[in-house]
Amino acid sequence: MVAEVFFSDLRARSEAENKVTRLRRLFSEAGFPQLIRERDLTAVKLHFGERGMDTFVSPVLVRAVVDRIREAGGRPFLTDTATLYSGSRSNAVDHLTTAVLHGFDYSVAGAPVIIADGLRSTHVVEVPVQGRHFSRVLVAGDIAAADSMIVISHYKGHNLTGFGGALKNLAMGCAPAAGKREMHAAKAMAAEAECQGCGTCIAVCPSGALSLTAGTMAVDRDRCIGCGECMTVCPDGTLEFDWEVDLPPFIERMMEYALGAFQGKKGRIGFYNLLLSVTPDCDCVPWSDAPIVPDIGILASTDPVAIDAASLDLVNSGIGLPRTLLRHGHDRGGDKFRGIWPHTDGEQQLRYAEHLGMGSRTYRLVRLEGGKG
Numbered sequence: 001m002v003a004e005v006f007f008s009d010l011r012a013r014s015e016a017e018n019k020v021t022r023l024r025r026l027f028s029e030a031g032f033p034q035l036i037r038e039r040d041l042t043a044v045k046l047h048f049g050e051r052g053m054d055t056f057v058s059p060v061l062v063r064a065v066v067d068r069i070r071e072a073g074g075r076p077f078l079t080d081t082a083t084l085y086s087g088s089r090s091n092a093v094d095h096l097t098t099a100v101l102h103g104f105d106y107s108v109a110g111a112p113v114i115i116a117d118g119l120r121s122t123h124v125v126e127v128p129v130q131g132r133h134f135s136r137v138l139v140a141g142d143i144a145a146a147d148s149m150i151v152i153s154h155y156k157g158h159n160l161t162g163f164g165g166a167l168k169n170l171a172m173g174c175a176p177a178a179g180k181r182e183m184h185a186a187k188a189m190a191a192e193a194e195c196q197g198c199g200t201c202i203a204v205c206p207s208g209a210l211s212l213t214a215g216t217m218a219v220d221r222d223r224c225i226g227c228g229e230c231m232t233v234c235p236d237g238t239l240e241f242d243w244e245v246d247l248p249p250f251i252e253r254m255m256e257y258a259l260g261a262f263q264g265k266k267g268r269i270g271f272y273n274l275l276l277s278v279t280p281d282c283d284c285v286p287w288s289d290a291p292i293v294p295d296i297g298i299l300a301s302t303d304p305v306a307i308d309a310a311s312l313d314l315v316n317s318g319i320g321l322p323r324t325l326l327r328h329g330h331d332r333g334g335d336k337f338r339g340i341w342p343h344t345d346g347e348q349q350l351r352y353a354e355h356l357g358m359g360s361r362t363y364r365l366v367r368l369e370g371g372k373g
């Protein structure tokens, strides 16, 4: 099956061609009005961004989607779930505070924020799935309860999954903390590489699994929850998973969780990927490193596999930027995310999600007519 993915680039020579109007047009072109019924409670699944990073999807752009949902008859609410690690979004109070500090206030975004898994991430429903790893997954209660959903993702790199887009937003993004723990079943280990003893990893580890003695880093593998935070921050590559053993089943578990959030909303769910500020890291880190490619555009589709496949192709088809974390793959066609995280295989997300019946890796890119789309 060939899925349609609608694409708008960023060329703009008039007020009809700014990002807000492009999001509004994509909403129609991708058929999103047909996903929403009169008086639907429509979830707008976002990532509000960890405090300290600033390349999350702007609430000004989210407002364009909120307005279109309302015009289609829905009652939109903005939503996300608690993180597994400590930080600025690990409970609903901190999460709502972070959302407001990042501009996701009713006065800007035009819709209320509801943290979908509740105050302490216990508002959860079990959803049956047929996967290799799970016969049921945990989905945040208010995402499961929503009638329809528009998933808006900042497309970027990730140190474990290669890239993060629509599929990861469904998987990690719609799961409560307990579900995130089930997906992250790998364990960190200290490699041979030298440790300079900066202590950064110890500060970010949510489970107190790391200790430094006389310049030697040790991991308590019983405590480690496999979140990967230590690997993201370590300047020396001292901490790692057993990539070949741990990563493939991790991706599969993630995609089974994505299926759990997706399958109850088939025909009622749409996806935007924003290829703006394509940073090396996900929005869970408290910084925004330099983007690895120039801004590309905005995609919309009802197929989460196709939109992520098209996003990956668009990123790889361009030229990588100098003075970034990109070490390889700068040329057109070069694998940009492996150029940062060589152990990752982002395409595995696409292969396994397609195997699970979530969509198609075969797509047709439909460029917006008019303007420069």
Ligand code: SF4
Pocket: 187, 188, 204, 205, 206, 207, 208, 209, 210, 219, 223, 224, 225, 226, 227, 228, 229, 230, 231
């Ligand atoms: S992956 Fe690293 S940061 Fe995460 S729990 Fe394990 S040791 Fe701690």
Ligand code: SF4
Pocket: 194, 195, 196, 197, 198, 199, 200, 201, 202, 212, 217, 233, 234, 235, 236, 237, 238, 239
């Ligand atoms: S972040 Fe890396 S270099 Fe710093 S203490 Fe941890 S393992 Fe050592």
